[in-house]
Amino acid sequence: xxxxxxxxxxxxxxxxxxxxxxxxxxxxxxxxxxxxxxxxxxxxxxxxxxxxxxxxxxxxxxxxxxxxxxxxxxxxxxxxxxxxxxxxxxxxxxxxxxxxxxxxxxxxxxxxxxxxxxxxxxxxxxxxxxxxxxxxxxxxxxxxxxxxxxxxxxxxxxxxxxxxxxxxxxxxxxxxxxxxxxxxxxxxxxxxxxxxxxxxxxxxxxxxxxxxxxxxxxxxxxxxxxxxxxxxxxxxxxxxxxxxxxxxxxxxxxxxxxxxxxxxxxxxxxxxxxxxxxxxxxxxxxxxxxxxxxxxxxxxxxxxxxxxxxxxxxxxxxxxxxxxxxxxxxxxxxxxxxxxxxxxxxxxxxxxxxxxxxxxxxxxxxxxxxxxxxxxxxxxxxxxxxxxxxxxxxxxxxxxxxxxxxxxxxxxxxxxxxxxxxxxxxxxxxxx
Numbered sequence: 001x002x003x004x005x006x007x008x009x010x011x012x013x014x015x016x017x018x019x020x021x022x023x024x025x026x027x028x029x030x031x032x033x034x035x036x037x038x039x040x041x042x043x044x045x046x047x048x049x050x051x052x053x054x055x056x057x058x059x060x061x062x063x064x065x066x067x068x069x070x071x072x073x074x075x076x077x078x079x080x081x082x083x084x085x086x087x088x089x090x091x092x093x094x095x096x097x098x099x100x101x102x103x104x105x106x107x108x109x110x111x112x113x114x115x116x117x118x119x120x121x122x123x124x125x126x127x128x129x130x131x132x133x134x135x136x137x138x139x140x141x142x143x144x145x146x147x148x149x150x151x152x153x154x155x156x157x158x159x160x161x162x163x164x165x166x167x168x169x170x171x172x173x174x175x176x177x178x179x180x181x182x183x184x185x186x187x188x189x190x191x192x193x194x195x196x197x198x199x200x201x202x203x204x205x206x207x208x209x210x211x212x213x214x215x216x217x218x219x220x221x222x223x224x225x226x227x228x229x230x231x232x233x234x235x236x237x238x239x240x241x242x243x244x245x246x247x248x249x250x251x252x253x254x255x256x257x258x259x260x261x262x263x264x265x266x267x268x269x270x271x272x273x274x275x276x277x278x279x280x281x282x283x284x285x286x287x288x289x290x291x292x293x294x295x296x297x298x299x300x301x302x303x304x305x306x307x308x309x310x311x312x313x314x315x316x317x318x319x320x321x322x323x324x325x326x327x328x329x330x331x332x333x334x335x336x337x338x339x340x341x342x343x344x345x346x347x348x349x350x351x352x353x354x355x356x357x358x359x360x361x362x363x364x365x366x367x368x369x370x371x372x373x374x375x376x377x378x379x380x381x382x383x384x385x386x387x388x389x390x391x392x393x394x395x396x397x398x399x400x401x402x403x404x405x406x407x408x409x410x411x412x413x414x415x416x417x418x419x420x421x422x423x424x425x426x427x428x429x430x431x432x
Contacts, residue, residue, distance in 0.1 A: 044097075046100075047097070047098075047100030048102050049100075051099055051101055052102075056104065056124060056125075057124070057125040057126075059124075059125045059128045060121075060147055060148070060149050061121045061122075061123070061128075061144050062118060062119065062120055062121075062146075062147035063120070063142055063143070063404065064142065064145070065119075065142060065404055068141075069142075069404065071138060071404075073183050073403055074183075074399070075138040075139075076138070076403040076404070078134075078137075078138055079135055079137075079139075079399075080304075080398055080399060081304055081395055082131075082133075082137075083106070083131055084304045084305075084306065084395070086127045087104060087106060087124070087127060087227045088103070089103065089104070090103055090229055103227065104124045104226065105224050105225060105379070106122060106123045106131075106224075106226075107120075107121070107122035107223070107224050107379045108120075108121060108222070108223040108225060108402040109121070109220065110206065110221045111220050112211065112213055112217075112220075113218055114213065114214065114217060114218065115211050115212065115213050117210045117211055119404070120147065120150075132144055139404060142404065151376070151377045154315065156377075157370070158315065158370065159366060159370065162317060162318060163317055163318065164316065164369075165315045165316075165352070165369055165372075166323075166326040166352050166369075167312055167313035167350075167351075167352055167369075167372050167373070167376070168346040168347060168350050169309065169310060169311045169346070169349075169351075169372075169389060170310040170311065170344040170346060171344070171347040171389070172342045172344055172345075172391050173343045173344075174341075174342050176235075176342075176393075177235060177238050177300065177301065177392070178300075178341050179296050179299070179300040179341055179342060180337065180338075180341065180342050180343065180397055181336045181338050181341065181400075182399075183201075183396075184396075186201065202335045202336070202400060204405070206221070206329070206332040207405065212325075213322075213325055214320065214322075216320035217316040217320055217321075218316065219312070219313075219314055219315075219328060219329065220312060220313045221311075221312045221329050221332075222310070222312070222313075222376060223308055223309070224309040224379055224380075224381040225306035225393075226306060226307050226381070227304075227306060228305045235305060236301045238301075239298065243294050243298055246294050246297075248286075293340055296341055300394050300396075303394040303396060304394065304395050305392050305393055305394035305395060306392070306394075306395075307381070307390045307391070308391055308392070308393045309381040309389060309391075310344065311372070311375075312330075314329075315373075330346060336397075336400065336401070347389065349389075350368075350389070352369045352372060353365070354368070
C-alpha cells in the first residue's frame, strides 16, 4: 500500500510542480487586480465625498398623522413613484469619475425613543418640495415638520461603558428578483376600499412592539433607498431571464454567421432535421405553485423600484439592556417571508455577533458594533468595496415595509396624533 502511494505521488509530482510554477509566475497579476480594485474604490469614495460635501444638503423631517386617515395603502405606491422620479438623476461617465457625482438616496426611518414611536424622513434638500408635494397629494391631513436628528442625542462612540447596542442589516434569502410578501396578501376582499386600513396591516405589529420598550431604550429601523435604473441594476432583464429559466423555456439559438456555416460543411457537421416538438408550450407543464412564482416575479419587475439597504439597531443603557427586545424588528420582517418566494433575514456579515474562532472576540465584536452604528448614523448604503449589501425592492414592496398608518390600524396611544384637522383657506378670502 505504501509503495502504491509513493508511486502515485511520483506520477502526479510533475503536475504539482508545473502548477506551482505557474502560480509563482503569475501571482502578481492577482495582486495588481485587487490593488486596482481597491484604488478604484478609494478614488471614487474620495470624489463622492468631495462632491457631496460641496453640493448635497439634507433635510431631516418628522411625519405626524391625523386621527382619521382612510386612505388605502396602495396610494403609498403612487407616492414612491413620484419620489422615484424626484430622486432619479444618474450621472454620466464624466460626472461620475471626474466630478464625483452619484445617485442620491433617501432614508425612511421608524424609531422608538423610550417607547414613543416616530416616523422620519431624511431626504436631499433640493428635492424636498417635490417629495412633500407627492406625500401631501395623497395624505393632505399629514403634517411634515423639520426635526432634529435623534442619533445626535447619543454619544458618537457607541458602544461604550454606559451604552450598548445590537443590530444587523437585512438581506433577501434568494435573489432579489424574487418578491417578498406584500400588503396585498394581508387583506381580504380587495384593496380598493377606503376602509382597507381597518383590516390587518403588517406595520401594526412593529408600532405596537416599539411602544413596549421602556426608559433608557431605543429601537431604530431604517431603509436607505435610491432609484434603481437599468444601467446599474437591470432588474427587468434579470427577471425575464429567471422567468425563462423557471418556465423551462428553451434558450433561443444564435444564428451562425457565414464562416461558421462553411466550417460546419467542411467538417461534416450538418445539422440534423428538427426533432418533433411538443404541441404544448413548456409553461403548460408548470404546477400551480410554479405558476404563482413566475407570475410574482413578472409582476415585481414590471414596477419601478429602489436599491435598498435595510437595517435595525437596538440601543440601550447597559443597566436597561433587555436582550429579547433586539429581536422585535426581526419578528416584523418575518411577516413578509414565504418559502416559495423570498424573505428578509439578518445578514451574517453585519449581525453584531462573533462566532468561532474566539481570537480577540470582544475586540472584534466592539468594532462590528461601532461600524454598524456609524453606518446607521451616516445613512450609508454600501458595506464594503467588494460587496454591495443592497437589494432591489419595487414600490409595492417598499410601500409594504414603510407606510403611514391610520388610527384604526395602529391605535397605540404612544404614537402621537394630530388632534386638529387642517383645512384649506376659504376661496372667498381676499388676497389684497
